[in-house]
Amino acid sequence: xxxxxxxxxxxxxxxxxxxxxxxxxxxxxxxxxxxxxxxxxxxxxxxxxxxxxxxxxxxxxxxxxxxxxxxxxxxxxxxxxxxxxxxxxxxxxxxxxxxxxxxxxxxxxxxxxxxxxxxxxxxxxxxxxxxxxxxxxxxxxxxxxxxxxxxxxxxxxxxxxxxxxxxxxxxxxxxxxxxxxxxxxxxxxxxxxxxxxxxxxxxxxxxxxxxxxxxxxxxxxxxxxxxxxxxxxxxxxxxxxxxxxxxxxxxxxxxxxxxxxxxxxxxxxxxxxxxxxxxxxxxxxxxxxxxxxxxxxxxxxxxxxxxxxxxxxxxxxxxxxxxxxxxxxxxxxxxxxxxxxxxxxxxxxx
Ligand code: HEM
Numbered sequence: 001x002x003x004x005x006x007x008x009x010x011x012x013x014x015x016x017x018x019x020x021x022x023x024x025x026x027x028x029x030x031x032x033x034x035x036x037x038x039x040x041x042x043x044x045x046x047x048x049x050x051x052x053x054x055x056x057x058x059x060x061x062x063x064x065x066x067x068x069x070x071x072x073x074x075x076x077x078x079x080x081x082x083x084x085x086x087x088x089x090x091x092x093x094x095x096x097x098x099x100x101x102x103x104x105x106x107x108x109x110x111x112x113x114x115x116x117x118x119x120x121x122x123x124x125x126x127x128x129x130x131x132x133x134x135x136x137x138x139x140x141x142x143x144x145x146x147x148x149x150x151x152x153x154x155x156x157x158x159x160x161x162x163x164x165x166x167x168x169x170x171x172x173x174x175x176x177x178x179x180x181x182x183x184x185x186x187x188x189x190x191x192x193x194x195x196x197x198x199x200x201x202x203x204x205x206x207x208x209x210x211x212x213x214x215x216x217x218x219x220x221x222x223x224x225x226x227x228x229x230x231x232x233x234x235x236x237x238x239x240x241x242x243x244x245x246x247x248x249x250x251x252x253x254x255x256x257x258x259x260x261x262x263x264x265x266x267x268x269x270x271x272x273x274x275x276x277x278x279x280x281x282x283x284x285x286x287x288x289x290x291x292x293x294x295x296x297x298x299x300x301x302x303x304x305x306x307x308x309x310x311x312x313x314x315x316x317x318x319x320x321x322x323x324x325x326x327x328x329x330x331x332x333x334x335x336x337x338x339x340x341x342x343x344x345x346x347x348x349x350x
Contacts, residue, residue, distance in 0.1 A: 073270050086275040094279065095159055098286040105290045109297040116224050120304045121318050122231070129314040130328065130337050140202065141310055144195045151192055152289050154181040159282065189259050196252040203245060206236045212326065213239035223302070236327040240298075247291045254284035 060066070063081035074080070133141070157165065158181055166174050216239035219227040232238075237245070258281035261269055269277075299306055303323065309315040320328040331337055 073268060080271045082272055082275060086279065089279060090282065094282055094286075098282065099160060101286060101290050102293065105293040109293060109302075112224075112297070113301065116228065118301050118304055119223050119229070121316075122229055122322060123318050125305075125319075126317040128317040128337075128339050130317055130320045130331060131313060131334075132309040132315045132320070133313045135313065137202070138310060138313060140195065140199060144192075144199055147188060147192045147195055148288075148292070151185060151189060152285065152292075154185040155285055156289075157181040158185065186263055189256075189263060192252075193256040193260070196249070196256060200249050204249075207242045207245040209239070209242055210235070213242060216240070231322045231325070233326055234324045236324060238324065244291060244295050247288065251284045251288040251291070254280055255288065258284070 061079050061081070063077055063079060065076040066078060068075045157178065161174075161178055161181070165177065169177070212233050212235065216232045216234055219230055219232040221238060221240050222228065222230040222232050258277040261267075261273060261277040262281060265274065299310065305316060305319045306323075309319075317328075317332075320332075
């Protein structure tokens with residue numbers, strides 16, 4: 001009996017061992033098959049990619065979408081095809097034409113200075129002062145001017161720096177400069193938006209066009225040609241100043257909105273949104289920079305004694321009569337514009 005049990009037990013163990021060995025062998029063979037199949041597949045894939053490499057990469061370059069686990073917009077697109085059009089438009093057209101436009105405007109004002117010359121006061125100053133710009137207006141103007149000009153300078157460095165500055169300065173200095181320009185531009189630009197909004201609220205009413213401005217434009221502001229010195233009528237602002245104001249507001253709104261899209265890329269903007277914003281931002285900025293080349297010329301040297309008003313807040317009576325006659329008639333009798341007697345001015349000074 002014991003022998004029989006021993007016999008059956010040995011047989012059972014042998015069968016178990018045999019089946020275990022067979023199954024292990026079978027699974028190893030299957031694994032080997034899968035591995036070799038995979039290797040085969042990847043080899044084939046490799047071959048295919050190798051053979052169809054150009055087509056594959058052409059498809060990628062043309063913006064064909066692939067697969068990625070990221071769910072964000074356009075993450076499956078490795079290369080955005082419209083990016084190439086954007087790059088060509090920006091680097092080959094807008095940048096060089098923009099540089100040409102700015103240099104052209106600078107050239108024009110230099111030419112105007114030497115050919116037409118500044119517009120001088122036709123009569124002697126009377127010495128009587130007329131209040132023109134309040135302290136708030138002047139603070140607003142100069143903050144705006146500083147912010148705009150510094151943003152223009154850093155913006156131009158971002159666009160043209162790699163062509164004009166990078167080749168002539170050490171690499172580390174260039175890295176610091178371009179990083180500083182980018183940071184300044186990104187962080188100070190919201191201040192420009194605030195100032196633009198404040199300027200719009202404060203000065204829009206006096207900048208509405210009237211019939212008088214048509215005549216002012218017809219006579220070229222009395223600044224050139226046969227009309228030079230004719231002093232066409234104007235209210236507080238003349239036609240040119242009003243045009244400049246609306247250029248600033250409309251151009252500024254485009255600059256601010258496109259800049260906001262570029263500065264805060266956290267609202268699901270697509271690459272196309274960013275590229276369009278970038279082009280709008282550069283175009284509007286270049287237009288404003290060109291416009292303000294003329295404004296700065298006129299403010300600094302083009303019209304005698306204009307700057308005094310924006311610096312001290314007061315202008316001479318002769319300047320007021322010659323350049324803004326309608327406004328002068330409205331304000332000449334105000335108490336603040338009456339000539340101060342010796343004694344009252346001495347008291348005022350104290
Ligand atoms: C060195 C730079 C600048 C100078 C010397 C200058 C000079 C002047 C002067 C003298 C006036 C007063 C004109 C008048 O009393 O009728 C004025 C007005 C004005 N400026 Fe400037 N400016 C400069 C830059 C800027 C910039 C960069 C901006 C805007 C981004 C700007 C915007 C304005 C505006 C909106 C007015 C008011 C025009 C009006 O509606 O009457 N200025 N500027």
